[in-house]
Amino acid sequence: xxxxxxxxxxxxxxxxxxxxxxxxxxxxxxxxxxxxxxxxxxxxxxxxxxxxxxxxxxxxxxxxxxxxxxxxxxxxxxxxxxxxxxxxxxxxxxxxxxxxxxxxxxxxxxxxxxxxxxxxxxxxxxxxxxxxxxxxxxxxxxxxxxxxxxxxxxxxxxxxxxxxxxxxxxxxxxxxxxxxxxxxxxxxxxxxxxxxxxxxxxxxxxxxxxxxxxxxx
Amino acid sequence: xxxxxxxxxxxxxxxxxxxxxxxxxxxxxxxxxxxxxxxxxxxxxxxxxxxxxxxxxxxxxxxxxxxxxxxxxxxxxxxxxxxxxxxxxxxxxxxxxxxxxxxxxxxxxxxxxxxxxxxxxxxxxxxxxxxxxxxxxxxxxxxxxxxxxxxxxxxxxxxxxxxxxxxxxxxxxxxxxxxxxxxxxxxxxxxxxxxxxxxxxxxxxxxxxxxxxxxxxxxxxxxxxxxxxxxxxxxxxxxxxxxxxxxxxxxxxxxxxxxxxxxxxxxxxxxxxxxxxxxxxxxxxxxxxxxxxxxxxxxxxxxxxxxxxxxxxxxxxxxxxxxxxxxxxxxxxxxxxxxxxxxxxxxxxxxxxxxxxxxxxxxxxxxxxxxxxxxxxxxxxxxxxxxxxxx
Amino acid sequence: xxxxxxxxxxxxxxxxxxxxxxxxxxxxxxxxxxxxxxxxxxxxxxxxxxxxxxxxxxxxxxxxxxxxxxxxxxxxxxxxxxxxxxxxxxxxxxxxxxxxxxxxxxxxxxxxxxxxxxxxxxxxxxxxxxxxxxxxxxxxxxxxxxxxxxxxxxxxxxxxxxxxxxxxxxxxxxxxxxxxxxxxxxxxxxxxxxxxxxxxxxxx
Numbered sequence: 001x002x003x004x005x006x007x008x009x010x011x012x013x014x015x016x017x018x019x020x021x022x023x024x025x026x027x028x029x030x031x032x033x034x035x036x037x038x039x040x041x042x043x044x045x046x047x048x049x050x051x052x053x054x055x056x057x058x059x060x061x062x063x064x065x066x067x068x069x070x071x072x073x074x075x076x077x078x079x080x081x082x083x084x085x086x087x088x089x090x091x092x093x094x095x096x097x098x099x100x101x102x103x104x105x106x107x108x109x110x111x112x113x114x115x116x117x118x119x120x121x122x123x124x125x126x127x128x129x130x131x132x133x134x135x136x137x138x139x140x141x142x143x144x145x146x147x148x149x150x151x152x153x154x155x156x157x158x159x160x161x162x163x164x165x166x167x168x169x170x171x172x173x174x175x176x177x178x179x180x181x182x183x184x185x186x187x188x189x190x191x192x193x194x195x196x197x198x199x200x201x202x203x204x205x206x207x208x209x210x211x212x213x214x215x216x217x
Numbered sequence: 218x219x220x221x222x223x224x225x226x227x228x229x230x231x232x233x234x235x236x237x238x239x240x241x242x243x244x245x246x247x248x249x250x251x252x253x254x255x256x257x258x259x260x261x262x263x264x265x266x267x268x269x270x271x272x273x274x275x276x277x278x279x280x281x282x283x284x285x286x287x288x289x290x291x292x293x294x295x296x297x298x299x300x301x302x303x304x305x306x307x308x309x310x311x312x313x314x315x316x317x318x319x320x321x322x323x324x325x326x327x328x329x330x331x332x333x334x335x336x337x338x339x340x341x342x343x344x345x346x347x348x349x350x351x352x353x354x355x356x357x358x359x360x361x362x363x364x365x366x367x368x369x370x371x372x373x374x375x376x377x378x379x380x381x382x383x384x385x386x387x388x389x390x391x392x393x394x395x396x397x398x399x400x401x402x403x404x405x406x407x408x409x410x411x412x413x414x415x416x417x418x419x420x421x422x423x424x425x426x427x428x429x430x431x432x433x434x435x436x437x438x439x440x441x442x443x444x445x446x447x448x449x450x451x452x453x454x455x456x457x458x459x460x461x462x463x464x465x466x467x468x469x470x471x472x473x474x475x476x477x478x479x480x481x482x483x484x485x486x487x488x489x490x491x492x493x494x495x496x497x498x499x500x501x502x503x504x505x506x507x508x509x510x511x512x513x514x515x516x517x518x519x520x521x522x523x524x525x526x527x528x529x530x531x532x533x534x535x536x537x538x539x540x541x542x543x544x545x546x547x548x549x550x551x552x553x554x555x556x557x558x559x560x561x562x563x564x565x566x567x568x569x570x571x572x573x574x575x576x577x578x579x580x581x582x583x584x585x586x587x588x589x590x591x592x593x594x595x596x597x598x599x600x601x602x603x604x605x606x607x608x
Numbered sequence: 609x610x611x612x613x614x615x616x617x618x619x620x621x622x623x624x625x626x627x628x629x630x631x632x633x634x635x636x637x638x639x640x641x642x643x644x645x646x647x648x649x650x651x652x653x654x655x656x657x658x659x660x661x662x663x664x665x666x667x668x669x670x671x672x673x674x675x676x677x678x679x680x681x682x683x684x685x686x687x688x689x690x691x692x693x694x695x696x697x698x699x700x701x702x703x704x705x706x707x708x709x710x711x712x713x714x715x716x717x718x719x720x721x722x723x724x725x726x727x728x729x730x731x732x733x734x735x736x737x738x739x740x741x742x743x744x745x746x747x748x749x750x751x752x753x754x755x756x757x758x759x760x761x762x763x764x765x766x767x768x769x770x771x772x773x774x775x776x777x778x779x780x781x782x783x784x785x786x787x788x789x790x791x792x793x794x795x796x797x798x799x800x801x802x803x804x805x806x807x808x809x810x811x812x
Binding site for chain 2: 667668669670671672673675676677679680683684685698700710711713715716719723745746748749750751752753770771773
């Protein structure tokens with residue numbers, strides 16, 4: 001089924017919840033309201049004429065500092081300096097967070113893309129882990145790396161980082177840690193030549209191993 | 218969590234036998250454990266030998282690749298895709314450059330696509346050989362490992378001759394491949410290698426491992442993943458095909474030049490037990506090796522002349538603004554890149570949907586109620602690689 | 609064997625001495641029979657070191673990509689067993705070498721330290737690959753990567769590469785054996801290697 005037709009079906013079901021459908025670009029996508037995402041996903045999964053039985057991917061996005069003009073002038077991220085210490089910045093983060101859902105139907109062989117935008121100060125979205133079981137880990141990862149809280153998730157813990165980790169690393173204003181739980185995370189500068197000059201072997205003494213060329217074959 | 222389970226051992230009708238109380242045992246498998254294929258940690262709750270609950274704990278190899286994608290440019294990040302699935306790096310290269318080229322709407326020379334397909338399939342064979350070897354190792358068979366590594370070394374030699382790297386290649390770039398095929402009989406050597414593999418070596422593996430009685434006893438009817446579970450947990454690759462679903466991105470969602478080639482999609486048939494058991498997933502991999510050989514032969518037989526790069530190597534890659542999700546078939550399953558570009562030389566966001574990440578999740582459901590030793594068989598048959606789970 | 613003693617002890621057959629060079633079993637019999645003439649001078653240290661370096665048991669501790677090369681080193685073509693280091697132990701309590709093969713992350717660092725502490729003395733560490741040496745390609749943005757395993761445990765030998773070839777790991781193992789033997793580790797690139805390298809036509 002064409003993506004536009006799928007969106008029309010979905011908009012008929014959601015009403016106000018369906019915000020817009022963007023057809024320009026390589027991949028068409030539907031923007032829907034945050035509150036309606038659980039209902040939308042349940043509809044897309046359950047409706048026999050749509051039957052989206054696989055959630056291919058669930059991605060969290062931080063839209064902070066995104067260059068809408070398409071000139072590649074987005075904000076850069078912070079890293080470690082060449083000496084190994086964390087870089088810092090005074091910039092205040094702004095802009096929304098977002099989640100993208102990529103769906104696929106094995107039975108009917110069509111795809112669909114949903115996107116939602118969440119305000120930064122209240123980054124909460126309803127979970128879809130009851131619809132597709134695979135969403136559970138993807139949502140945990142989005143919580144871990146981006147700090148998007150999925151309400152109703154049965155087990156919302158950090159996925160990749162430790163429970164005691166501070167901050168959400170994929171946010172654009174994340175400052176790299178220098179130490180964590182006693183483990184040094186900052187680098188060390190190359191202070192000296194790691195290979196000090198060795199004294200020459202004495203003349204007439206034993207040659208170092210392997211100084212004779214192999215016999216010609 | 219102490220859960221009391223009443224056990225009567227068949228003496229339920231006798232009053233004087235005291236009730237046997239047992240507690241759940243918490244068991245840590247990993248992160249340093251020979252049967253977890255890396256640094257996976259499984260938190261088990263067992264009642265004797267029976268598993269009550271499996272909780273995988275990930276992140277022991279979290280190398281921040283998605284953060285790095287926002288800091289380095291598109292060409293530099295090819296290096297990091299090598300290190301996702303380090304058993305089949307060419308497939309990961311292929312997935313990433315396909316995604317970038319889709320956003321750029323870049324045409325790739327036909328010769329480059331044929332070379333890409335050939336090296337990606339060689340890489341897939343190497344990955345499947347490791348899968349067979351380590352699965353045998355988990356089941357207590359040491360000898361197949363030596364045989365599989367012998368053939369893998371041959372493949373690494375061939376790939377080193379074309380790319381310069383032994384294990385991680387950084388071979389593909391957006392718009393083509395880095396080097397042309399060397400003029401020292403590479404094509405001939407590849408063809409003779411796959412002929413040897415098809416005619417002799419796969420028979421060796423089958424004799425050594427596939428139809429071994431002990432191996433069948435350990436894997437048939439163990440860890441059965443049903444079709445519905447496979448869909449719900451978004452399993453892909455040999456795990457999905459082992460459950461009897463005929464789905465392959467190379468055929469169902471064609472990319473590159475795969476639509477030109479003739480090959481079959483092997484599925485699990487339940488020959489030794491139920492459809493979707495560990496033996497089926499293993500057998501799908503063995504049969505995929507044969508199909509990969511067929512693809513390589515076709516790709517190299519019809520190798521066209523012409524350029525192998527559409528963009529000059531020293532020029533930076535600029536991707537127009539937009540967002541797209543691209544999926545390709547790696548050795549482990551469907552690897553997808555969701556790239557959001559702002560029009561510059563660096564991705565704004567690059568989410569990687571890695572097949573092992575989704576495939577592993579199924580042990581939370583299927584692992585329950587099994588013996589601990591069968592859990593090892595299940596995890597081994599999923600053929601996970603921690604580099605792409607944790608990224 | 610010292611055969612220049614003037615007065616052979618009683619029971620010594622001069623005619624047998626001729627045959628000794630050719631018959632191995634008789635030679636051995638000679639060693640057992642006449643202990644007065646056979647001795648080796650050495651120090652206890654040297655014997656112990658020789659024993660240690662000839663049977664280094666590594667712990668099965670694969671972290672990342674380099675672990676596959678470590679497996680390849682112990683598998684068919686390269687066969688690390690030739691150097692007495694092929695017996696990979698699954699428990700650190702039976703091992704005396706830890707090959708840190710791969711990226712050490714923050715979450716793994718504490719476990720790595722734990723495994724190192726569980727190994728009995730004497731113990732050695734090889735840092736394999738650029739990640740274990742200094743963070744490697746994950747230095748700049750790697751918020752979860754420890755920039756070098758030597759910040760956690762003392763390292764004896766560094767093996768560079770990303771990943772190092774099996775030959776390089778075997779060479780690192782031989783340097784470790786030199787170190788255990790008490791020799792000064794020295795690696796000077798032989799002249800024929802540099803000469804040969806100049807002749808390799810590099811691709812443009």
